[in-house]
């Protein structure tokens with residue numbers, strides 16, 4: 708196991724960013740699904756915080772942390788609402804369709820209507 712140093716652990720960075728913003732999308736600028744999920748939120752009137760991992764020198768480590776969190780091979784897009792991991796695009800869409808997404812957004816203070 709790699710030693711963990713407070714404040715420099717990529718998982719902690721991910722969790723801190725997620726906790727500090729109502730809606731956070733971890734993204735890579737060339738990823739189409741990331742653009743789609745941004746458009747979905749913008750279309751709902753939500754202004755998500757988008758964190759481009761390819762623009763962060765430590766983004767690769769954060770990607771690995773997200774892959775572990777998501778339990779999938781793809782790190783992005785990874786959506787957090789109110790500090791809670793919702794998941795990739797398909798989970799966001801499923802929550803939108805079953806009506807659980809809007810209440811989550813309201814609870815997080817990301818949506819007022």
Ligand SMILES: *[C@@H]1O[C@H](CO)[C@@H](O)[C@H](O)[C@H]1NC(C)=O
Nearest residue numbers: 798799801802803805806807
């Ligand atoms: C809606 O779908 C999401 C994502 O699959 C799931 O986590 C959630 O439990 C579902 N909620 C309801 C009310 O069915």
